[in-house]
Amino acid sequence: MLRIKNLEAGYGKLRVLKRISLHVNPGEIVTLIGANGAGKTTLLSTITGLVRATAGEIVLKGQNIETLKAEKIVFRGCSLVPEGRQVFATMSVRENLVLGSYVQHRQGKEQLREGIEYIYDLFPVLRERKAQLAGTLSGGEQQMLAMGRALMAKPALIMLDEPSTGLAPLVVKNIFRIIERLREEGNTVLLIEQNAKAALKVADRGYVLETGKIILEGQADELLANRDVQRAYLGRDVKEN
Known part of the structure; x- marks a missing residue:
């Protein structure tokens, strides 16, 4: 690899x-x-x-x-989850995930929906917080969001x-x-x-x-x-x- x-x-x-x-x-x-x-x-x-x-x-x-x-x-x-999370603080959880999927955008809305559902299954708390601004999440939740955002590119x-x-x-x-x-x-x-x-x-x-x-x-x-x-x-x- x-x-x-x-x-x-x-x-x-x-x-x-x-x-x-x-x-x-x-x-x-x-x-x-x-x-x-x-x-x-x-x-x-x-x-x-x-x-x-x-x-x-x-x-x-x-x-x-x-x-x-x-x-x-x-x-x-190849996707990187950077040190310090570096989420987009003024954007919602879902918006952060959508940004992470830009590599996959050409595959259509259904693939995007499936990708987000996979992340919500991996990190259930993100589903609960999907409309919440990323900057208001706890440190652990931000780490999960950073990982989810990277995984949205299906690396x-x-x-x-x-x-x-x-x-x-x-x-x-x-x-x-x-x-x-x-x-x-x-x-x-x-x-x-x-x-x-x-x-x-x-x-x-x-x-x-x-x-x-x-x-x-x-x-x-x-x-x-x-x-x-x-x-x-x-x-x-x-x-x-």
Whole structure:
């Protein structure tokens, strides 16, 4: 689904990503964990064309996309749920979802209706709030709306940037349950998370990013059991397990 080889990117003279190589297979949840400033968001921004790669290649569904503009990458089947939600605050829940479906507009009103119904089934609270302004939703509801908006494009690959940030534990648990459901329904997910324990529990595989470099990769359960990962990212409660 996604293959990245020797990718480099940054901002001006600042080199953030340093020869990143990773892959995501169809139907997988792959997580990328790392501390603040490791380059996780820059990686997603580079995949989606918001930051231009300076070297390396990004292949999505067998086609190179590293030189494409962001809107073309969305049309190729890659959607991003950005950090901080970034919903359209002065628009209703339903209007936000409709905007997310612009890639699918040419398929007609029936497909749009079916898409919205799918999101309402995935996130029932959004049906209840469909006429409410997005800016008045709770943080958890905004995260659900941001995910729903991205899914309206029916992406082959959905990328989530820190979906648990600022949310209560029960809401986080529900968000990760939805991420698992996406995989069960055949979706492919690249998950960026600081909550490494939660991310590795739902992921198939993972990568550890440190100062712009991949320093470790493996099956999710292997990374959960890795002592270095435990000390750096999982906390003392896991260390003794």
